Amino acid sequence: GAVVSQHPSRVICKSGTSVKIECRSLDFQATTMFWYRQFPKKSLMLMATSNEGSKATYEQGVEKDKFLINHASLTLSTLTVTSAHPEDSSFYICSARGFSTATYGDTQYFGPGTRLTVL
Amino acid sequence: AQSVTQLDSQVPVFEEAPVELRCNYSSSVSVYLFWYVQYPNQGLQLLLKYLSGSTLVKGINGFEAEFNKSQTSFHLRKPSVHISDTAEYFCAVKPDQGAQKLVFGQGTRLTINP
Numbered sequence: 001g002a003v004v005s006q007h008p009s010r011v012i013c014k015s016g017t018s019v020k021i022e023c024r025s026l027d028f029q030a031t032t033m034f035w036y037r038q039f040p041k042k043s044l045m046l047m048a049t050s051n052e053g054s055k056a057t058y059e060q061g062v063e064k065d066k067f068l069i070n071h072a073s074l075t076l077s078t079l080t081v082t083s084a085h086p087e088d089s090s091f092y093i094c095s096a097r098g099f100s101t102a103t104y105g106d107t108q109y110f111g112p113g114t115r116l117t118v119l
Numbered sequence: 120a121q122s123v124t125q126l127d128s129q130v131p132v133f134e135e136a137p138v139e140l141r142c143n144y145s146s147s148v149s150v151y152l153f154w155y156v157q158y159p160n161q162g163l164q165l166l167l168k169y170l171s172g173s174t175l176v177k178g179i180n181g182f183e184a185e186f187n188k189s190q191t192s193f194h195l196r197k198p199s200v201h202i203s204d205t206a207e208y209f210c211a212v213k214p215d216q217g218a219q220k221l222v223f224g225q226g227t228r229l230t231i232n233p
Contacts, residue, residue, distance in 0.1 A: 043225050046220055046221075095221075107153070110155070110162040
């Protein structure tokens with residue numbers, strides 16, 4: 001149980017275009033989803049936290065107008081990188097936290113990640 | 120606020136040897152503790168977690184970790200490693216109260232040599 005999927009796994013786009021990444025919790029309801037960015041050989045940097053049905057909370061230094069997050073349902077969150085530039089190229093990882101702490105122990109489960117390359 | 124220190128950025132080990140990856144944390148409140156593994160070009164997979172109860176926690180792939188509250192440590196161990204254990208390992212903590220975020224360590228690159 002506790003499987004999180006991401007789509008696409010890899011995307012290449014031209015500078016100036018927008019890219020949407022989907023994150024789904026497949027076998028549990030996720031009241032909270034997280035979006036991380038990971039630079040090569042570095043740890044994960046939390047970008048934002050989203051709760052179903054409400055606006056995302058962005059970490060300091062993360063542009064909310066550039067990284068649009070929508071958490072429309074208990075199983076789906078999307079991250080849209082708007083007007084992407086080469087410096088946005090990175091590995092983006094989503095994470096979901098289960099509704100039931102008794103079952104999931106307040107644990108975050110991670111998706112497989114999306115490699116974004118902006119040309 | 121919480122912080123996590125993984126004392127070794129890289130750990131090279133020979134196959135079938137034991138390994139210990141060190142993790143220390145700082146927190147003014149009680150915490151939950153986690154170890155995640157990341158294989159190349161993949162997301163993070165939960166290895167094990169400490170929420171409460173026994174301080175020795177067993178996880179997947181033969182790993183275990185021991186929570187030591189007095190030393191604020193949560194070191195990860197495996198008695199005999201395999202080539203397939205080559206990966207990046209992350210220690211993380213979270214306050215046990217409230218919906219607060221995970222705080223990650225910098226990661227330890229475990230390389231298994233034949």
